[in-house]
Amino acid sequence: MIRETRIADPDAGPYDLTSGPDGALWLTMVHAGRIARLTSDGQLDSYQLAPASCGPSIIVEGPDGALWFTRNRDHRIGRITLDGETGSRPVPTPESGPFGLALGPDGALWFTEMNSDQIGRIAADGTITEFSLPVAHAFPAAITAGADEALWFALNQANAIGRITLDGQTTVYPLPTPSAAPVGICQGTDGDLWFAEIAAGQIGRISPDGLIEEFPLPDRDARPHAIIADPTAGGCWFTEWAVGRIGYITAAGRIDEYDLPTPSSEPHGLTIAPDGSLHVALETGGIARLERR
Numbered sequence: 001m002i003r004e005t006r007i008a009d010p011d012a013g014p015y016d017l018t019s020g021p022d023g024a025l026w027l028t029m030v031h032a033g034r035i036a037r038l039t040s041d042g043q044l045d046s047y048q049l050a051p052a053s054c055g056p057s058i059i060v061e062g063p064d065g066a067l068w069f070t071r072n073r074d075h076r077i078g079r080i081t082l083d084g085e086t087g088s089r090p091v092p093t094p095e096s097g098p099f100g101l102a103l104g105p106d107g108a109l110w111f112t113e114m115n116s117d118q119i120g121r122i123a124a125d126g127t128i129t130e131f132s133l134p135v136a137h138a139f140p141a142a143i144t145a146g147a148d149e150a151l152w153f154a155l156n157q158a159n160a161i162g163r164i165t166l167d168g169q170t171t172v173y174p175l176p177t178p179s180a181a182p183v184g185i186c187q188g189t190d191g192d193l194w195f196a197e198i199a200a201g202q203i204g205r206i207s208p209d210g211l212i213e214e215f216p217l218p219d220r221d222a223r224p225h226a227i228i229a230d231p232t233a234g235g236c237w238f239t240e241w242a243v244g245r246i247g248y249i250t251a252a253g254r255i256d257e258y259d260l261p262t263p264s265s266e267p268h269g270l271t272i273a274p275d276g277s278l279h280v281a282l283e284t285g286g287i288a289r290l291e292r293r
Contacts, residue, residue: 010285016269112140
């Protein structure tokens, strides 16, 4: 069963969410420039960022127990503590457009720079290092830590999957389907990396040695966006942004889909809460919860 909770400000634009160390869900409100905290009993608190146009995008738990997030529109990396204290660091490259964010195996946070064809790394002390990609106009999107001690990321406009080692060495793997435009990527429980091809209507899988498989969705116009691994069931959950659905793909490639109560809800980020329930950020102003039994 899927339930939707609407928020008081439907124009705030919930975009991404993660389960924090306090057991609450933490959300980015991309249009309102806020970070929100949702408790298990439904209490929603929000924290205004400045400027409101900063565009908070992807949010993850950092190595210090705080929540970290990309500020795509004012080109900074943000941080918020569990009691709501906020701060940020500017990305050295102007107009870089940071978007994807992931905790690396080295304890640092790694991020993509959509506008500058770079991968960034921010250490615990706030020091930022940037690594140039070997392809131009690649538009790097989501990033995730792999099981091989490297970071993997989707190259949306280069139509490829990238891999970067901790010392900045990069490998690029072109996708078989032209103009597939990968966006979301995650480390699967099977040891492979799984990714969403938003323009091709497919879910892809790449092995650590670069072998790629693609699995078409029943609706090729569904525009899959974000994807996360399910550590319990072994497959991956993903959002279908254009059609208001969430999907699940097994390690064997079987796909199941679930309609959200509001078809035009524009689902983006998703996360699994400590109780095992799946939560989805709906950009039109809500949070969906899938009860799994």
